[in-house]
Amino acid sequence: MPMQDMHIVHHECGDCPIRHRAVCARCDSDELTRLEQIKYYRSYQAGQTVIWSGDRMDFVASVVTGIATLTQTMEDGRRQMVGLLLPSDFVGRPGRATAAYDVTATTDLVMCCFRKKPFEDLMQTTPHVGQRLLEMTLDELDAAREWMLLLGRKTAREKIASLLGIIARRDATLKLKAPKGALSFDLPLTREEMADYLGLTLETVSRQISALKRDGVIALEGKRHVTIPDFDRLMEEAADDSDGGFLD
Amino acid sequence: MPMQDMHIVHHECGDCPIRHRAVCARCDSDELTRLEQIKYYRSYQAGQTVIWSGDRMDFVASVVTGIATLTQTMEDGRRQMVGLLLPSDFVGRPGRATAAYDVTATTDLVMCCFRKKPFEDLMQTTPHVGQRLLEMTLDELDAAREWMLLLGRKTAREKIASLLGIIARRDATLKLKAPKGALSFDLPLTREEMADYLGLTLETVSRQISALKRDGVIALEGKRHVTIPDFDRLMEEAADDSDGGFLD
DNA sequence: CGCGCTATTGATATTCATCAAACTGCGTGG
DNA sequence: CCACGCAGTTTGATGAATATCAATAGCGCG
Numbered sequence: 001m002p003m004q005d006m007h008i009v010h011h012e013c014g015d016c017p018i019r020h021r022a023v024c025a026r027c028d029s030d031e032l033t034r035l036e037q038i039k040y041y042r043s044y045q046a047g048q049t050v051i052w053s054g055d056r057m058d059f060v061a062s063v064v065t066g067i068a069t070l071t072q073t074m075e076d077g078r079r080q081m082v083g084l085l086l087p088s089d090f091v092g093r094p095g096r097a098t099a100a101y102d103v104t105a106t107t108d109l110v111m112c113c114f115r116k117k118p119f120e121d122l123m124q125t126t127p128h129v130g131q132r133l134l135e136m137t138l139d140e141l142d143a144a145r146e147w148m149l150l151l152g153r154k155t156a157r158e159k160i161a162s163l164l165g166i167i168a169r170r171d172a173t174l175k176l177k178a179p180k181g182a183l184s185f186d187l188p189l190t191r192e193e194m195a196d197y198l199g200l201t202l203e204t205v206s207r208q209i210s211a212l213k214r215d216g217v218i219a220l221e222g223k224r225h226v227t228i229p230d231f232d233r234l235m236e237e238a239a240d241d242s243d244g245g246f247l248d
Numbered sequence: 249m250p251m252q253d254m255h256i257v258h259h260e261c262g263d264c265p266i267r268h269r270a271v272c273a274r275c276d277s278d279e280l281t282r283l284e285q286i287k288y289y290r291s292y293q294a295g296q297t298v299i300w301s302g303d304r305m306d307f308v309a310s311v312v313t314g315i316a317t318l319t320q321t322m323e324d325g326r327r328q329m330v331g332l333l334l335p336s337d338f339v340g341r342p343g344r345a346t347a348a349y350d351v352t353a354t355t356d357l358v359m360c361c362f363r364k365k366p367f368e369d370l371m372q373t374t375p376h377v378g379q380r381l382l383e384m385t386l387d388e389l390d391a392a393r394e395w396m397l398l399l400g401r402k403t404a405r406e407k408i409a410s411l412l413g414i415i416a417r418r419d420a421t422l423k424l425k426a427p428k429g430a431l432s433f434d435l436p437l438t439r440e441e442m443a444d445y446l447g448l449t450l451e452t453v454s455r456q457i458s459a460l461k462r463d464g465v466i467a468l469e470g471k472r473h474v475t476i477p478d479f480d481r482l483m484e485e486a487a488d489d490s491d492g493g494f495l496d
Numbered sequence: 497c498g499c500g501c502t503a504t505t506g507a508t509a510t511t512c513a514t515c516a517a518a519c520t521g522c523g524t525g526g
Numbered sequence: 527c528c529a530c531g532c533a534g535t536t537t538g539a540t541g542a543a544t545a546t547c548a549a550t551a552g553c554g555c556g
Contacts, residue, residue: 070393072393072394072397072489073489074397074487074489075487075489078401079401080396080400082393082396082397083393100390101393127375130375130378130379130382131378133382134378134382134385135343137382137385137386138385140389141388141389142348144393144396145318145320145331145349145392146320147396148328148330148392148395148396149320149322149328149330151396151400152328152446152447153327153328153447155544156543156544190502190503191503191504192502192503198400199399199401200544200545201544201545201546202503203503203504203505203544203545203546203547204544204545205503206502206503206505207505207544209503209504210505222553223502223503223504223552223553239322239323239324241320241322241323403511404511438533438534438535439534440534440535448512449513449514450535451512451514451515451535451536451537452512452513454535454537455537457536458536470520470521471520471521471534471535471536
């Protein structure tokens, strides 16, 4: 990798695109000032590893822009994604010294980092950060449990449809549109990353995407741009009990 | 079911077997007094449903004794367990009105319940409950992610070995013994519940247990009592990367 | 232009699910 | 007391879903 482009941007928290959703969402201006004093930004290129499982981790962070993944790897190389981190999501665990998972930037990524010790102190002395972090962690736990249902009980086709639904919904949220009728977006993951998310092989992912395309559930332009003519149809294919599916 | 034995025991918190591990673990005596005022006990018989997904849930609770499960069910009946609740584990989500999962007592169960509103108030005014709940939720999230690796990437045999390891470890913890060399315990789950935990069918669970027995990895007395002659051997079968595996 | 990466598609193998039958232990009622 | 029934479990035969191995195709980029 030739260039080591450590773009150190500096935002005012007031302008921050994730101000209202991240771990700082509930902070008053006083708390925000304290956070502002210990924060710094880091950028990563698509494909870069942020940290390896087991490595010392002296910071926690929020994803500002871009997408990162958490993955676990077994000794023989089998891999399972266990987290998909979108803007405003939190990385790292207060009170833990080493990373528990591999963290990888799948797109160009900017994170707002806090050195761990000052962040932990701040959590002790001000309630709002801890409260928000609890709320976010509970949301993640719900998402993890939905994901467990997918991994344990859904067919390959249902898994693909579910993942496309999750991405479509998130994308619609960013664009402030309800996920109804036709919508389209770019896949932020390769076939292999999708396979790691879904507990499948990349070949099976490819085949099922082709099948959904053949059946008119989705349309593709190039490999990455997906159009969904009928969102409800996709949801039927995903076999989600609660059509709502993901909270938020 | 003939008997509807709603044993309403009343413990002093000081004597409580889960005092040092549950959501109240960090409370000082003042906070404990406030908790004591809003707590009440509920008992359930093995097999009883505590609450159905979607039902109104006006309390949160700690498991005091016994085991409960969280499960999700799809419209066509496919089921996936998404939580296994042991003594000291927390049930319910502050700020949520309805249950997100089916909660079932798999053994006789006693829970220490708090009406939701007073509990939420208490979380606002005292920090220790929220802090402890955050810690517990982060632990659960880690466990869920370990579980996702199991569901997505492990073979049936590895799944069984992993589950036996988890149960054995927990049991050893209760007995204050390191899980080394030979140890034995009773399975708290039926074959079907194990299947729901592991994303398998009960037939596959049964076959793999038989296979592990044939291969001398485990020994059985009756259907439920398991002896593990060599814990390290079991861990090899489970293919866990970090032999430690579960925190705790 | 051709290399390397991602993706698709095909042929085959393997694992696990499904359908089916029978066994075990235990409580109940004849 | 024994027979019956039932829930939980085991085991067998078969089939379907997905993994594996392999070849090829698109596509951006040096």
